[in-house]
Amino acid sequence: MDERGMRVRWARRLGTEILMDFKRCAVLLRAKITGVLPLYQRPRERRTNYRDPSTASYGSLCTGMSMGWTSPVLPQLQRLESSPLPHVPTLQETSWVASLLVLGGLLGPLITVPLSRRVGRRWIIMGGNLPLLLGWLLAGVATNLETLYVARIMWGCATGMMFATVPIYIGEIAEDEIRGALSALFLLFINVGFLLAYAIGPFTSYWGLTATGGILSLLYVPCTWLIPETPFYLVYQGKLDEASEILQSLRGTSKEAVQAELDGLQAVVTREFKEAPKIQDLWATRGNVKALGICVFLAMLLQLSGIDVLLFYMEELLAKVGTTLSPADGTIIMGVVQVVTSCVTPLVVDRLGRKLLMWTTSLGLTIFLTLIGIYALLDSYYKIDVTPYAFLPLLFLIIYMILFTLGVGPVPWILVAEMFPVKTKSLAGGICSFMCWLAGFVWTRFFRDVETSYGIYTAFWILAACCGIGFIFSATLLPETKGKTFDEIQDMLNNRNKEDKPVDV
Template structure:
């Protein structure tokens, strides 16, 4: 078994390296997303860069504007993807990413912080729409799911870095760390090869063959069948230029679009961005006795460790099983957090003997989300759509994901302030419960299936 593993690693390490380099940007955007958790308390302190303490509404805008900025990403990636390629869009995400860190570093007022958050959101959305697509086009079918999970792994490493560095340094120290780490993404993206599919689409067959040889670790003759398959696919799929109406041209496309949009929105409606952006604040509000900064570090470590496990299970257990089990688990544990908060904050019961429950539930929440609800929607986007509509579908799903995320991150704290933190957690639980029912009844299994098999299944053939 070990010899088989060594042989596979020798042949596939280039694909793992390319997926890692492409996903490194999500580490940087993960830091920008987790930045609010340790920074918001600092903005209320004496060493804040702002001239006054921000109000609750202003803090909500600081948190939610990153997600609003994500709505601009698809408008950049979708029109450009068929002209400049996946590599250059990934490289282009460096521009708003670095701009955000620069603006956050020099900010002395709220409008500058707002613009920084919008820039980070644009960079994040460009990567969400392009990096999973890039990985899906460079990966062999048998390791496609595992490589696609790298994207979420690097995001969680970014969150952990923000959680671990933020409480022990100043506002400027955390921001400088994020900016320095983001600078490394510039040379990393230069090293990325363009995807073989895009090169074939542009008629650059020799370059596509060279890239396939490097990625697969084989000779020209060995990659020739895959190259011919790509040529045949491009010839079949791109007889006419793709248009948005292609997304509902067949029953299978309509079904795939509905599934992926729902799951992309569920990803946000499960409350992940709310928890990650306001982790320290939420741990304090639900009454856990551990310090909020220590709690966020524990949560970050759990995310990263679980993300390392995800690539090993996503292609073994299947997409459907992961989605319904994890969404059911999220429903249960979010409901339990709500009950705890109701007993503690509303009725005033002595909950000291069970003070570990909120942190334990949130840890389990992070494990379940990272195993299923988080990575599966983006894997399905890369698997379910015909090649010529995949980029359009990815952009639409990404846009709907960010729209749902903006609404929730903007108004979650208002709901908590008006109706109690327990009510807000119960709303999250209901959303996850709907996701559980959807996954059980309507989500097909795509594990180990070729694209043609997936299309036959979606079209009931």
């Protein structure tokens, strides 16, 4: 090799080493600040701690894209040259296009709850592919509103199945100290899906966006074949050897090292499943009633904070509240904010705790939704010139999205996976998901009616009032579950001391 070649090779090697040193320093600095151990410093086998929850959560990216699909598509449906429909839909018809996905979400828990004990979490996640792909197919060939309605219902069904199953799946395969961080991956992937819809939609046709969503959803099919069944479900089915093997893979350790955790799962199954689960179990103990009340309220608050309204109608809302930025550009900025904040959420949810995140973020949502309403009142009702302050609505919405993504969005689903006894977890999770989608359907369906009749500022103030109630609830009644095992959480909910705990048999 000549001298010049040797110099080039040496320079490349030096550059690579400097880049690697820089990356290591950055990761170590982050670890120093957050207390999170860098992934490359963990045993190589334990990377499945992140691989399997991420693979399972990829489906939420696909459903997130179907939920964000309406933001760029609804304006396109108003232009016949870019619409598959033979006529421009009315205000009521576009409201149904948006809200029927949320109505379809009600079907998810009705499917998952009866099947959860019979087929397991993995097969339910795989089954969510069917309505998801069918929805993209119908949207791609739609030439009338009725076909679009069915497509939206199919997407909603798939989304409801994901919301009811994936958080429980992650909670059952995660270690206690990183359970919250892994559960937050679910929301991260949803927000990536929204960002893709927001970023692709304004710069392509209706069919281009729909085809992209269908291709990404098709890729989810092989992903679901890669995820394992949860050790808990395998123990429940009596497949102890298979449960031990999966635990060894998840924890990156030996059979002897996971034996204590396997014995604990066996003890839980023996204690909790002496009889088949039934709906009466949800109110059999004080702890169950308390957990159900907390999680149902927070799941409904998630929707009543207005997140689906903002996500479904993002472009229209940015145009109506008076911002001077292009609605398409503003929507992309909002999507980027969602994703970036979702990357921060796993780092703080286990460090700051669920209670602190809930009451601080719900208080922040109350304040900024109120401010957006005041701005809209001055602009649209009193006709005051607010041009010098036209940046404020987008700024307030960005702060809203940051706060929602840090607390009000992920925490309810983390608590669903944490607060219920294993016997009632699937049933309770299905009920929480059902109530979440019911609240979302009512609000997304009638938001435009409230806006038309009473002004968009009134709609924002209603959202602010709901978040204010959530703040009071979270600050006074919500217990902290950070870093606690399932048994410790049950002891806390039932006000049990160690001597009061049931004896394993």
